[in-house]
Amino acid sequence: MDNTKKQTALSTLGEFGLIDRLTQQIRLQHESTVKGVGDDAAVLNFDKNHVVVTTDMLTEGIHFNLMYVPLKHLGYKAVVVNLSDVFAMNAQPRQITVSIAVSSKFSVEAIDELYEGIHLACEQYGVDLIGGDTTSSMTGLTISVTAIGEAPKEDLVYRSGAQPNDLICVSGDLGGAYMGLQLLERENAVFKVNPKEQPKLEGYDYILERQLKPEARGDIMQALKQLNVKPTSMIDISDGLSSELMHICKNSKVGCAVYEEKIPMDFQTKQFAEELSINPLVAALNGGEDYELLFTIPLSDHDKIKNDPDITVIGHITAEADGSQLITAAGSAIPLQAQGWNPIAKESE
Amino acid sequence: MDNTKKQTALSTLGEFGLIDRLTQQIRLQHESTVKGVGDDAAVLNFDKNHVVVTTDMLTEGIHFNLMYVPLKHLGYKAVVVNLSDVFAMNAQPRQITVSIAVSSKFSVEAIDELYEGIHLACEQYGVDLIGGDTTSSMTGLTISVTAIGEAPKEDLVYRSGAQPNDLICVSGDLGGAYMGLQLLERENAVFKVNPKEQPKLEGYDYILERQLKPEARGDIMQALKQLNVKPTSMIDISDGLSSELMHICKNSKVGCAVYEEKIPMDFQTKQFAEELSINPLVAALNGGEDYELLFTIPLSDHDKIKNDPDITVIGHITAEADGSQLITAAGSAIPLQAQGWNPIAKESE
Numbered sequence: 001m002d003n004t005k006k007q008t009a010l011s012t013l014g015e016f017g018l019i020d021r022l023t024q025q026i027r028l029q030h031e032s033t034v035k036g037v038g039d040d041a042a043v044l045n046f047d048k049n050h051v052v053v054t055t056d057m058l059t060e061g062i063h064f065n066l067m068y069v070p071l072k073h074l075g076y077k078a079v080v081v082n083l084s085d086v087f088a089m090n091a092q093p094r095q096i097t098v099s100i101a102v103s104s105k106f107s108v109e110a111i112d113e114l115y116e117g118i119h120l121a122c123e124q125y126g127v128d129l130i131g132g133d134t135t136s137s138m139t140g141l142t143i144s145v146t147a148i149g150e151a152p153k154e155d156l157v158y159r160s161g162a163q164p165n166d167l168i169c170v171s172g173d174l175g176g177a178y179m180g181l182q183l184l185e186r187e188n189a190v191f192k193v194n195p196k197e198q199p200k201l202e203g204y205d206y207i208l209e210r211q212l213k214p215e216a217r218g219d220i221m222q223a224l225k226q227l228n229v230k231p232t233s234m235i236d237i238s239d240g241l242s243s244e245l246m247h248i249c250k251n252s253k254v255g256c257a258v259y260e261e262k263i264p265m266d267f268q269t270k271q272f273a274e275e276l277s278i279n280p281l282v283a284a285l286n287g288g289e290d291y292e293l294l295f296t297i298p299l300s301d302h303d304k305i306k307n308d309p310d311i312t313v314i315g316h317i318t319a320e321a322d323g324s325q326l327i328t329a330a331g332s333a334i335p336l337q338a339q340g341w342n343p344i345a346k347e348s349e
Numbered sequence: 350m351d352n353t354k355k356q357t358a359l360s361t362l363g364e365f366g367l368i369d370r371l372t373q374q375i376r377l378q379h380e381s382t383v384k385g386v387g388d389d390a391a392v393l394n395f396d397k398n399h400v401v402v403t404t405d406m407l408t409e410g411i412h413f414n415l416m417y418v419p420l421k422h423l424g425y426k427a428v429v430v431n432l433s434d435v436f437a438m439n440a441q442p443r444q445i446t447v448s449i450a451v452s453s454k455f456s457v458e459a460i461d462e463l464y465e466g467i468h469l470a471c472e473q474y475g476v477d478l479i480g481g482d483t484t485s486s487m488t489g490l491t492i493s494v495t496a497i498g499e500a501p502k503e504d505l506v507y508r509s510g511a512q513p514n515d516l517i518c519v520s521g522d523l524g525g526a527y528m529g530l531q532l533l534e535r536e537n538a539v540f541k542v543n544p545k546e547q548p549k550l551e552g553y554d555y556i557l558e559r560q561l562k563p564e565a566r567g568d569i570m571q572a573l574k575q576l577n578v579k580p581t582s583m584i585d586i587s588d589g590l591s592s593e594l595m596h597i598c599k600n601s602k603v604g605c606a607v608y609e610e611k612i613p614m615d616f617q618t619k620q621f622a623e624e625l626s627i628n629p630l631v632a633a634l635n636g637g638e639d640y641e642l643l644f645t646i647p648l649s650d651h652d653k654i655k656n657d658p659d660i661t662v663i664g665h666i667t668a669e670a671d672g673s674q675l676i677t678a679a680g681s682a683i684p685l686q687a688q689g690w691n692p693i694a695k696e697s698e
Contacts, residue, residue, distance in 0.1 A: 040508070043505060044402065056482050059487070
């Protein structure tokens with residue numbers, strides 16, 4: 001937070017004043033939003049479409065560190081991670097609700113910043129902010145977002161539809177968000193020791209953006225529609241490739257073989273991993289927060305997707321008995337392990 | 350929390366282990382729930398009905414004090430306060446999502462207790478728990494619940510439909526939840542000074558239940574349907590009668606006249622108010638958390654509701670220019686003021 005800016009105590013507004021301030025700029029965009037903020041509940045109309053609902057909660061000190069995460073980015077990301085789940089159902093996000101609990105250390109201007117990011121994400125992805133709750137907490141900031149989307153029943157894609165011989169695909173590249181977090185953590189540690197030292201972030205803009213301002217891959221969902229490809233299963237990569245692959249395998253009752261050398265990684269991800277003497281593969285497999293889409297398609301659809309630069313085939317689905325295997329560059333098979341980010345276990349480590 | 354019970358650290362389960370534990374007893378009840386917990390998002394099908402969505406967040410130390418609120422009751426109440434908002438739209442609640450953030454001071458058994466209350470409310474009100482998020486916090490417990498309901502478009506009741514001469518009605522009685530809170534606070538203060546002193550709660554079971562285990566008035570919504578009465582406006586009483594009346598007046602662009610002597614209050618509410626030398630009217634007008642329904646009906650429907658012991662006519666809607674007035678027993682008119690519970694302003698007081 002920039003401490004030179006004007007800081008107004010939240011208590012000067014009160015709950016209704018704050019709600020008015022935060023909701024005055026809302027312009028509803030969707031036909032499906034019949035009534036947004038301002039009654040006991042929002043009212044939506046999806047006609048014959050199915051409705052999808054997902055929710056995520058972010059807490060200060062666990063999911064984000066306000067020492068280096070700007071509030072605007074945090075607001076944006078809190079929305080995006082939920083939209084990512086809606087896209088992973090092959091559905092179109094339409095509405096969100098946002099609830100926040102804030103302690104008195106936050107000013108009105110700080111909350112404005114947070115909502116700037118929230119409104120920006122709404123605009124960017126064409127979703128309506130239809131409600132929420134605004135309250136106080138004893139310490140820190142908690143944000144809970146619920147996203148609602150719609151799709152014709154026949155378009156929905158679950159985690160459970162993968163079949164042996166299906167191709168396993170990912171969008172974009174992996175591991176960047178995790179390496180971005182490592183960079184921010186390193187510079188924050190340096191800052192704590194010597195507050196006058198300038199953070200060394202040059203040349204790492206891509207991985208920083210992957211961590212601080214991720215995007216949800218609605219574009220991939222649209223591209224697949226245009227290519228006339230309906231995935232047999234799909235999930236978004238929030239906890240790391242390994243964990244998500246195992247969700248698909250478990251839910252579809254299949255195994256998988258994924259090739260180390262096929263896993264797409266950006267140059268900066270590899271470079272910074274090298275700087276820290278980390279194997280970048282670990283960042284891709286277990287780092288999480290990439291918010292790319294992981295999906296399976298029938299082998300017969302390979303020709304349709306093979307020229308899309310944003311989609312990479314990383315392996316194929318096998319029989320359940322074959323297990324979930326990572327095939328290393330040297331050709332040996334290693335069982336995948338879900339060591340994704342685990343906020344509950346982490347706490348006591 | 351009963352410290353003699355077995356306490357298992359949450360970290361022994363991890364996030365997925367905890368989710369499995371908390372979701373294994375879920376039995377989906379509704380046709381409209383196509384897919385519950387277990388994918389990127391839940392999938393719902395409301396066919397042609399409109400969908401209503403509402404959300405509330407409760408934080409430890411602000412909304413509840415675990416010194417005297419049992420976790421099972423807290424879980425129950427966290428659900429009920431959201432269902433109350435759905436009923437206030439004249440819609441039927443169908444699904445909820447529940448997100449919690451917990452610090453390491455909570456054991457697996459404590460979270461089990463919380464979810465016992467959540468599951469009980471789901472069973473009691475026939476709603477499906479379809480998703481959520483389970484994560485950790487630096488301090489305390491935060492619960493965020495989103496409730497989803499459905500109704501034919503023509504059944505929905507907003508805050509904005511009240512007309513001059515409509516009758517203003519409330520269900521049940523008011524002020525009890527607030528007086529119950531005062532009682533719990535008093536006994537907690539005594540306990541802090543002398544932990545051996547037994548709390549004096551005898552004779553106040555009704556107001557304690559109003560505070561600790563409120564119910565949402567789906568029965569009133571059903572009763573009105575059977576009486577063939579569709580309210581012109583409706584809201585649930587979460588912040589106190591005064592504040593809710595003013596919401597209806599503001600949204601409907603009308604005024605109101607409410608009669609002090611008509612406001613229904615229970616004997617225990619009055620008795621304990623007297624013990625504390627509080628005017629019980631203040632508890633009813635500004636106390637909040639009663640979760641009764643406040644609604645307006647056309648004058649011509651008076652005969653239909655007049656014999657329902659659970660519905661009281663407390664006044665009537667007037668022209669906007671007449672303002673919102675409380676008519677005292679002595680016959681004088683006092684402008685209503687919304688001094689309902691305000692978690693944001695409260696913090697700095």
